[in-house]
Amino acid sequence: MISPKLVEVGRHINIELMTCSEVESVEGESGNFEVTLVNHPRYIDLAKCTGCGECALHCPVTAVDSFNMGLDDRKATYIDYAQAVPLAFTIDTDTCIGCGKCETKCMAQAIRFDDKERKTTLNVGSIILSPGSQGFDPSGLEYLGYGKYANVITSLEFERILSASGPYSGHLMRPLDRREPAKIAWFQCIGSRDLSEGANKYCSSVCCMYAIKESVIAKEHAGSDLDCAIFYMDMRTPGKDFEKYYNDARDKHGIRFIKSRVHTIDPVPGTGDLEVRYVTDGGEMNSEIFNLVVLSVGLQTSPDVIRLANRLGIELTRGNFCKTETFEPVATSKQGIFVCGAFQGPKDIPQSVVDSSAAAAAAGEILSTARNTLTRSKEIVPEINVINERPRIGVFVCRCGINIAGVVDVPSVTEYAATLPYVDFATENLYTCSQDTQEIITQIIKEKNLNRVVVASCTPKTHEALFQETLINAGLNKYLFEMCNIRNQDSWVHKNNPELATEKAKDLVRMSVTRVALMEPLKEAELEVNQTTMVLGGGISGMAAARSLARQGYETHIIEKSDRLGGQALNLFQTPEGEDIREKVSLYIDDINNNEKIHVHLNTTITRVDGFVGNFESELYSKNEKQILKHGVAVLATGASELKPVEYNYGKDPRIITNLDLDKKFIQKDPMLKNLTSAVFIQCVGSREPQRPYCSRVCCAHSIQSALELKRRHPDLNVFILYRDIRTYGEHEYLYQKARKTGIIFIKFSLDNKPEVTLQEDQLRVGVRDHILNRPLEISADLVILASAIVPNGDEKLANFFKVPTNNDGFFVEKHAKLGPSEFATDGVFLCGLAHYPKPIDESIAQGLAAASRAVTLLSRKNIFMSGTVAMTDPAYCSSCGVCISICPYSAPSFIPDDDRFFPGRAQINPVLCKGCGLCVASCRSGAIHLKGFDNDQIFAQIFSVNEVI
Amino acid sequence: MSHWEPKIVSFLCNWCSYGAADLAGVSRMEYPPNIRVIRIPCTGRMSAKFILAAFRQGADGVWVSG
Amino acid sequence: MGIEPGRLHFSWISSAESTKFVDVVNDVTAGVKALGPNKTFLKTEAKVA
Ligand SMILES: Cc1cc2nc3c(=O)[nH]c(=O)nc-3n(C[C@H](O)[C@H](O)[C@H](O)COP(=O)(O)OP(=O)(O)OC[C@H]3O[C@@H](n4cnc5c(N)ncnc54)[C@H](O)[C@@H]3O)c2cc1C
Ligand code: SF4
């Protein structure tokens, strides 16, 4: 799934990848750093290696595969995994015996035994640290028997076992005897939330979710008979859509969740099985036998990274993560150095991706004056007009070293290609993708006056763009090209059948040639991007986005419905560090008001939106006045609010309040807080219920913090927290530990046995069934605080204006949970903060920055080119049925306005919005829609040439 | 006809099955060499006409995969 | 229309499921092989040629 990102980074002309390199030192200051790097030798020339794997095939050494967690072996020349970028091998000097076999076998002559360690210095304006974390090593925790019993493995090892490219090719087996397990146990919190020596006290945030995922996938692989049990302390699934996944795992997949910390594992002699002994929630001793035990190990910062942080003079937290402030979530203690990912705190992929965009925005703010001064851009070669010319096709057949030529008879395929209609030229290359071949191809195109090109080699997914660029350099439109996959889908998979593989290659080449003959040059719609931005919602995330956009030089308008900036944050009392939130927010607001590029529209809403990416027109409405704002991008930061509870007698007595009510009392120094003897918090009010199945993420830490504040003021006060799971993820766990130490009493309840709040003659009572004692408890209280759910503000109208989706819970749906968490599938529209999902202030600000960062990638291009493979209507054939309009997921088709001179009422397609999926083409009953590049003719041509009918 | 090998026209979605086919190659799996892949932008692009055309053209099988 | 159902296959495979891809190719090929060459619905010109 991450492979497109890898390729994008690898190919980007303004990203220089320096692999096998380490930062030695950093001198200078923000805006002007000098970084010294140590470049370790790779022994293989990156520029020449094609990643063919010939060297590894001939390497006589067998080494342990560390990528597969030592469950497998590999050679001394190796590549971690098949989609690696750069796709180039490395020689591992620890195991290499220096035989030199690879040097003789490498046709690309990439082996460099004399490669040496070098040093380079870089001059940069800002630095982003993303060194990540490492898995906790459980060998030190003796009672688990890790390292002693082969069938006790870590979750990372289990991931590799499940992987199709893993040591057992995705077959679920246990390491000891490679037998399929029938019962698997997961142990949570290994090395996390553990006060003992050598372990970490914080919660690692990701392991509950990955354990559920692993168990569900294991069941998918092995069938529903597989018994999966997860032993946990609290199930922590506070992320977007996570709670639903957890519920489904339990209810639909039958995963067993057992609340218990296991204390003894004993091997069952002669079987490789393990006997697990634990105390149940009700206090009974229990024992069960499992075939495989998976340890859900936590995350921690590696010693190397700690040393790096020390060298750079960066402050760390108690848990050795990079220290950041709530209101500057990606800034380290050193100016100009930013942080993202799991080094900022233990976190999952979606959160890491948000952070990384945020760090890019923060780094970009410093660099904005220098933007586009050092970037490289491509030279533009004028395009040759080929319309109405007879096709003159050039075919380049790649040998790919011996990757293709070892199976397919390349000379005979080339010879055959030359005989095909319209083929003017055919040749073979050793490596068609190498840099020098690109130049040769360009020359041949010019010399032979070719106007169509077919490359028969690997896959278009990785190489199409490269060859298209070669075409552009030769002056040909990049759509006059076709790639024919004779490696991944031929030579590699039909090794033992060279004859039929050659046959297949010929068929494929013929199909491609017929297709390319019909290709027409396509124009890519060019679009100017309006450089003004609009941020909808003036809460903390909207302000963060606006401030970053303005600092990067863009005119920004904040549209706020209420009469002030600040949003929900103004209702909050303190951060976990004890900072006054309102004070910090007002500083932020001052910053916004003092920035000339930011225009704040209070008491304003929008009533209409026209246009599309780059050219939006929104109608602003305030005090009966209307105004049109033209903008290139929009950020939706409309936030969320606290649910008004409908249970626990809320509203019937002033002593039954919500978390925000309590914060208000703290802020206003309410005298009612003076004479208290007992306070009860009730968690998950309105959250994690059938009608609102998500977790509101912030309320556990919020309640604990408020409880601690009450306890600080009145040490004798009895404070109870009634909870279902305590979800103080990451370093919020310290708060929980502190609360327990302070004497706050935690009582667990379950959804089918919720507490009851009753009012008897002015006396407030809370009844709850104690889980451990298994008997009812009654607490008399002076104050009952309900941790009420967070519900989104976003309304349907707004979603319709921008054509963006909302989920069942009313939160906006991002483009992709991991690859696009701060943007919509609709181009030019971004999102952040509570409107996306409940989250604390630091995460809201990070996402605000992330949305700004994503928006800048669009704005900074000034002009955007849309893909040429888009659908187009032929209005003369259109019957105005409207099927295309209703079927298109991107709202590209529309009717031509009735007052238009040509074809009023017929359908037209906006090439800017079209993604070229072809859905409308297939749906159109009148045959009025064509998909450029994948038109009927072109597909039929391929079909017709499957068999030789000459 | 003892050496008859069928030809199966395969329409693979660029984003899904085509990727799986590439990965199968990267993992050096083996499968019978009878399929002839036509890359389409999305299965939404498929039309019954293509399937019929393939059979008319003498394909022994047609496989559409999203 | 005279085309045996076994000649036409549909499937859904995600880009990570190479194993499934291979399984399906095997199934489809085996299915079609069992049916023998396609004799119906051919374009008439094809026979002439
Ligand atoms: C009950 C509760 C408890 C919380 N507890 C904590 C905590 O303990 N610690 C912590 O760190 N965080 C906590 N948070 C989260 C914190 O408040 C948020 O992370 C942060 O304030 C979110 O900011 P935002 O900009 O995303 O949304 P908001 O602050 O909700 O701002 C959205 C803004 O958009 C405006 N708006 C809405 N619709 C429109 C429209 N159509 N047009 C124009 N303007 C519009 C609204 O008026 C509002 O000003 C809590 C939140 C809630 C609700
Ligand atoms: S509670 Fe935290 S540390 Fe424990 S398993 Fe769950 S996510 Fe990991």
Ligand code: SF4
């Ligand atoms: S109280 Fe809030 S954060 Fe804690 S589990 Fe319930 S919904 Fe989630």
